[in-house]
């Protein structure tokens with residue numbers, strides 16, 4: 753399916769179902785999900801704990817393949833494109849539990865991701881760009897050059913955010929990205945997501961429990977009992 757402009761959506765889920773095999777029984781977490789995501793739009797997905805939000809993100813971000821159905825990027829099935837290639841070149845994820853490289857400093861976490869994604873170093877080099885991004889979300893040079901295990905939860909969350917922002921990809925996924933942040937910092941992060949969508953034409957998809965965050969997105973989707981339903985966003 754194509755959008756009004758004739759181009760395929762940046763991300764499309766078609767007939768996506770996902771089942772986990774437990775020791776005694778199988779649990780179907782996602783049931784026959786069909787949805788298209790466009791560039792230039794900031795989406796939030798709301799849903800109670802255990803409703804499958806993280807599972808949905810891991811399928812949409814190419815970390816895992818669905819039990820049934822297809823996920824496509826710019827009209828190309830991820831299994832054809834290659835999940836690794838998609839993850840490295842086109843998608844960045846801010847994980848619920850950050851997934852930082854624990855033996856590195858904050859700035860090294862960011863520059864390593866830039867290297868993997870193939871981000872051009874720019875005039876000042878990758879390290880300067882990484883420090884600038886970290887500074888912008890409130891981590892000064894002293895904090896940025898400390899091992900990430902010696903940072904607070906909220907500081908680690910900000911490293912995870914800076915790492916994803918540094919990658920300059922088409923789709924940014926975030927799993928409860930402001931859960932550990934104070935209100936002012938959280939507001940700044942949400943402003944950044946809006947800018948990425950509206951000024952840089954990225955597709956931003958955030959899963960969250962926060963109604964306040966959802967109220968600032970363009971489209972709010974709800975995940976309940978394995979089904980994804982769309983509501984018109986507040987924009």
Ligand SMILES: Nc1ncnc2c1ncn2[C@@H]1O[C@H](COP(=O)(O)OP(=O)(O)OP(=O)(O)O)[C@@H](O)[C@H]1O
Pocket residue numbers: 772773774779781799800801802803804805806807808848
């Ligand atoms: N690897 C796995 N193996 C088996 N079951 C799993 C696995 N990962 C998740 N589940 C189950 O799938 C369901 C959905 O989990 P998921 O992590 O996607 O929920 P969530 O909406 O992100 O929850 P939360 O808001 O608490 O982060 C839960 O019942 C969970 O126990």
Ligand SMILES: [Mg+2]
Pocket residue numbers: 805806807848927
């Ligand atoms: Mg989750």
